[in-house]
Amino acid sequence: MSDLLILNGRVIDPATGVDGLRDVLLRRGRVAAVEMPGELRWTNAMETLDALGMVVAPGLIDVHVHLREPGQTYKESIATGTAAAAAGGFTSVVAMPNTLPVNDSVAGLRWMLDEARGACTNLFAMPAATFGSRGEEITDFHELQRAGAVGFTDDGKPLLHDRVMREALVAAAGIGVPVSQHAEDTRLTGGCSMNAGPLAFRLGLRGMTNESETRIVERDIRLLRDIERSEGLRPHLHVQHVSTTGAMEAIRRAKKDGLHVTCEVAPHHFTLTDEAVGEYDTNTKMNPPLRAELDRKAMIAGLMDGTADCIATDHAPHATFEKEQEFERAPNGITGLETALGLALRVLHRGEGMSLSRLIALMSWQPAEVMSLKGRGSLEVGSFADAVVFDPTAEWSFAVKASRSKSRNTPFDGATMVGRVMATICEGRVVYRGN
Amino acid sequence: MTHDAGKISGYAAGSLLTVRDLSVSGVSAILSETTRIERMVSAERAKMLAGRRIALLFYESSTRTRTSFELAAKSLGATTTLVSDKSSSIEKGESLKDTGLTLRALGAECIILRHAHSGAPYLLAKSTGIPVLNAGDGMHEHPSQALLDLRTMLTRLPGFDVDTIHETTLKGVTIVIAGDILHSRVARSNAMLLPKLGARVILCGPRELLPEEALGLSEGVEIERNFDTALRRAQVVMMLRIQQERLAGLEINLADYISRYQLSNERMLAQAPEALVMHPGPMIRGLEIDGDVADGPNSAIEDQVRHGLAVRMALLVRALGASGFESIAA
Numbered sequence: 001m002s003d004l005l006i007l008n009g010r011v012i013d014p015a016t017g018v019d020g021l022r023d024v025l026l027r028r029g030r031v032a033a034v035e036m037p038g039e040l041r042w043t044n045a046m047e048t049l050d051a052l053g054m055v056v057a058p059g060l061i062d063v064h065v066h067l068r069e070p071g072q073t074y075k076e077s078i079a080t081g082t083a084a085a086a087a088g089g090f091t092s093v094v095a096m097p098n099t100l101p102v103n104d105s106v107a108g109l110r111w112m113l114d115e116a117r118g119a120c121t122n123l124f125a126m127p128a129a130t131f132g133s134r135g136e137e138i139t140d141f142h143e144l145q146r147a148g149a150v151g152f153t154d155d156g157k158p159l160l161h162d163r164v165m166r167e168a169l170v171a172a173a174g175i176g177v178p179v180s181q182h183a184e185d186t187r188l189t190g191g192c193s194m195n196a197g198p199l200a201f202r203l204g205l206r207g208m209t210n211e212s213e214t215r216i217v218e219r220d221i222r223l224l225r226d227i228e229r230s231e232g233l234r235p236h237l238h239v240q241h242v243s244t245t246g247a248m249e250a251i252r253r254a255k256k257d258g259l260h261v262t263c264e265v266a267p268h269h270f271t272l273t274d275e276a277v278g279e280y281d282t283n284t285k286m287n288p289p290l291r292a293e294l295d296r297k298a299m300i301a302g303l304m305d306g307t308a309d310c311i312a313t314d315h316a317p318h319a320t321f322e323k324e325q326e327f328e329r330a331p332n333g334i335t336g337l338e339t340a341l342g343l344a345l346r347v348l349h350r351g352e353g354m355s356l357s358r359l360i361a362l363m364s365w366q367p368a369e370v371m372s373l374k375g376r377g378s379l380e381v382g383s384f385a386d387a388v389v390f391d392p393t394a395e396w397s398f399a400v401k402a403s404r405s406k407s408r409n410t411p412f413d414g415a416t417m418v419g420r421v422m423a424t425i426c427e428g429r430v431v432y433r434g435n
Numbered sequence: 436m437t438h439d440a441g442k443i444s445g446y447a448a449g450s451l452l453t454v455r456d457l458s459v460s461g462v463s464a465i466l467s468e469t470t471r472i473e474r475m476v477s478a479e480r481a482k483m484l485a486g487r488r489i490a491l492l493f494y495e496s497s498t499r500t501r502t503s504f505e506l507a508a509k510s511l512g513a514t515t516t517l518v519s520d521k522s523s524s525i526e527k528g529e530s531l532k533d534t535g536l537t538l539r540a541l542g543a544e545c546i547i548l549r550h551a552h553s554g555a556p557y558l559l560a561k562s563t564g565i566p567v568l569n570a571g572d573g574m575h576e577h578p579s580q581a582l583l584d585l586r587t588m589l590t591r592l593p594g595f596d597v598d599t600i601h602e603t604t605l606k607g608v609t610i611v612i613a614g615d616i617l618h619s620r621v622a623r624s625n626a627m628l629l630p631k632l633g634a635r636v637i638l639c640g641p642r643e644l645l646p647e648e649a650l651g652l653s654e655g656v657e658i659e660r661n662f663d664t665a666l667r668r669a670q671v672v673m674m675l676r677i678q679q680e681r682l683a684g685l686e687i688n689l690a691d692y693i694s695r696y697q698l699s700n701e702r703m704l705a706q707a708p709e710a711l712v713m714h715p716g717p718m719i720r721g722l723e724i725d726g727d728v729a730d731g732p733n734s735a736i737e738d739q740v741r742h743g744l745a746v747r748m749a750l751l752v753r754a755l756g757a758s759g760f761e762s763i764a765a
Binding site for chain 2: 190191196197198199200201202203204205206207279280321324325326327328329
């Protein structure tokens with residue numbers, strides 16, 4: 001593998017606290033040196049990348065993506081989904097298990113992670129917490145972890161029963177990985193297709209209340225507390241795509257109490273509100289749904305004050321014909337890998353004044369910590385040579401027709417993005433080059 | 436908050452998807468066109484849409500709306516075809532979009548849609564590009580019903596001229612809509628249309644059938660849980676049936692409901708002896724309304740049906756842009 005020297009960029013590496021002009025040498029898939037400009041002159045015979053005016057950061061990490069393979073490759077494949085990831089500056093993604101069949105076995109997990117799938121970024125997977133994600137019987141966490149599982153989830157569905165969630169938390173605590181919860185009390189959301197509120201009422205759509213999310217988060221936190229007390233274990237709960245004020249507040253309190261709770265926020269939940277549903281735009285339909293302005297503000301507050309650990313896209317591709325249906329019948333989810341950085345920079349950095357360092361931490365170092373991805377999320381010497389080079393001030397507008405994803409289901413076609421990815425480097429290889 | 440999504444897309448002129456898209460002058464144009472068509476001799480009327488093709492696409496059962504749209508189209512001379520979900524490729528899984536494109540390819544110039552899913556008319560209008568008339572979509576809206584209700588009120592209440600309306604025409608008029616508001620597209624359309632003309636709309640019903648969010652429909656809307664209190668202020672009372680088919684597990688104690696919300700003869704006499712009684716149908720006698728009240732002198736229920744036919748003629752003329760209808764874009 002050839003060496004790559006990234007020159008003249010502003011290196012922002014939250015893990016090491018570096019924020020300044022540095023040259024970065026990537027060698028044999030690892031970060032070999034991060035030095036003051038000019039210091040690496042002596043290195044020779046290599047590819048160079050001029051990053052003048054650019055930010056050089058650890059490659060972005062998305063702990064929540066749906067790559068649809070196996071089973072639904074008309075929506076996305078591991079190859080196309082990771083190509084979209086690379087275009088968005090991501091070097092590592094964690095694939096959710098709701099494929100066909102559900103990823104709940106060692107054989108299925110190995111198949112998914114096999115090189116033959118053609119992933120162009122690092123690929124990690126979170127297998128199902130229960131067989132078939134039916135919420136009844138937990139899978140073989142031990143064997144799955146040995147085969148590469150970074151956590152367990154029934155994403156798309158909650159682990160609803162107290163007993164099953166408790167068992168999953170205990171089993172995951174034993175091997176030091178998180179249980180990732182899709183927090184939705186489905187007993188309260190039957191037939192619902194958007195956020196409860198005045199707009200849902202006017203549109204004649206049944207609404208999901210904030211309570212349906214908060215109740216599960218609060219229940220899970222109670223279970224954590226109880227397991228710590230009675231079993232002497234330290235289970236790790238990761239709350240996926242937090243969308244409500246109440247859930248964010250519950251997580252804030254649990255962290256204060258010292259429980260091991262982490263959570264993620266999706267870009268659409270800090271950018272849009274349910275008003276975006278407009279005239280039944282199915283590209284604004286996802287679960288959890290776009291919420292009220294108060295909730296959007298609470299997501300931003302959580303990201304600012306450290307309650308939220310990371311930004312994750314919940315990239316959920318669907319074919320056009322599936323979204324061209326009656327709103328209530330259209331599937332949940334939007335694509336997100338190519339718009340995450342642009343929205344985060346626009347809304348959080350430019351709009352809310354979040355520092356670049358904090359924003360990058362939320363998209364690289366912290367998600368690596370949450371999922372214990374060793375050697376990822378930092379440009380520390382010796383780490384994997386995963387990096388993103390982007391112009392932090394470039395303004396552009398996202399055009400869905402240029403997307404690398406197989407699907408087109410995004411509410412952000414034509415939306416303004418801030419920050420343009422110039423290069424994405426995965427274990428030393430340039431996997432995406434912008435223009 | 437940033438508005439990246441929910442862009443207002445263009446729908447074919449003459450579409451009627453929601454009453455929100457109607458300006459007061461647009462409503463006025465529809466009502467005067469209604470009167471004009473109503474006054475025509477039938478032979479003249481039958482020339483208005485002669486040779487034009489109109490499709491009725493019905494995914495839900497309907498008596499009044501379907502028949503009156505169909506009769507309206509036929510009396511204007513149009514050719515109609517009825518497609519229902521029970522006897523078409525819809526049963527085989529054809530999507531709404533493809534069904535619409537098929538109807539368009541067969542020459543339909545306008546589609547009248549009844550659908551169980553809220554918002555379906557938007558999808559159809561967007562995919563076909565031809566005018567779509569919303570004949571009731573899920574719990575969302577029933578715009579032609581609200582227009583015919585308005586015309587019924589203007590003709591039955593004393594002192595109104597149905598052909599000249601403006602922002603304050605219904606100032607001082609209070610309409611009580613009572614019953615299952617949550618599941619009612621009629622309630623939504625009326626609660627958004629009538630206040631445009633200055634009316635006060637009081638929604639009345641138990642919490643599980645009338646959530647507070649209903650206040651967001653219009654500034655002219657208020658909620659009153661006590662039916663007697665609401666009735667005392669009413670010039671018009673519109674009763675709605677409990678939509679069993681949409682209750683989705685919600686359990687209503689019918690005996691209790693009847694005692695609190697039925698429009699009985701005694702309640703009517705005690706609280707609002709002069710009020711006009713309306714009901715969009717289908718009506719469940721003995722549940723939300725007493726048979727005697729429905730058949731009584733204050734009842735405008737059959738008038739509503741008659742006005743339905745007339746208003747729908749005007750909507751079809753408007754949709755097909757015939758005879759110099761002026762306020763197509765209103």
